[in-house]
Amino acid sequence: MIFLKTLDGNLFIICGAPGSGKTTVQTYLTKNLGFTKVVTHTTRPKRNGEQDGSDYYFETKETFFDKHYLEYVTYDDNYYGSSFEGLERALNQTKRAVIVLDTQGVLTYLDKLPAKLLTVIFLELPSKAVQVKRLYARGDKKAKIKQRLASKEAKRDAKLPAQLRAKANVLQNAELQQTYVKLEQLVADILT
């Protein structure tokens, strides 16, 4: 384990399938519950409305490897990575930070960082049909949705991996207001 000295506070890690609501939940935590987002890096193209530096640091395949990462992964043929500095910066701001990771990244964080710092939330979808509907409503093109859901990473993250069963808080994200209530309860349980 590394980095023990300089990190202080709580890091909530959100994971789950495409369209499970990770970004939605992250935004709720930052807008309503005093969390600071850890912005990560990716080589995937921007979606409509996404902004460099707030949604992601958008990189090319060349600039991506100029940075040094706490961990990085390939997901649906794009690179994604998070830095120790980004995490430290977010925790220094509000002592409560939130990051969205794939499940491989979650396992790396659990391996590298102190357990007392981490709360893992795995978001569950009510059904595959709801998942497709939400991605389509977000503006994703049908072909993109098909490609993303066929990727081995999306298939892996469709269900909570066995290695995370004892570590993750599973939240069903069906009706959004109910999800927020469950989220507030979890934050209160962990942080008070």
Ligand SMILES: Nc1ncnc2c1ncn2[C@@H]1O[C@H](COP(=O)(O)OP(=O)(O)OP(=O)(O)O)[C@@H](O)[C@H]1O
């Ligand atoms: N409970 C909900 N009910 C209805 N719509 C929802 C709900 N949760 C999220 N959404 C909507 O579903 C879409 C996908 O949500 P979001 O982008 O948060 O998912 P994600 O897990 O971050 O997806 P991805 O992994 O593809 O980036 C968004 O348009 C969001 O507004």
Ligand SMILES: Nc1nc2c(ncn2[C@@H]2O[C@H](COP(=O)(O)O)[C@@H](O)[C@H]2O)c(=O)[nH]1
């Ligand atoms: N291990 C990491 N996973 C990350 C990081 N940033 C995002 N993600 C995950 O990638 C997929 C795809 O994201 P999308 O925005 O293209 O839908 C998703 O599961 C994210 O949670 C990271 O730095 N490291």
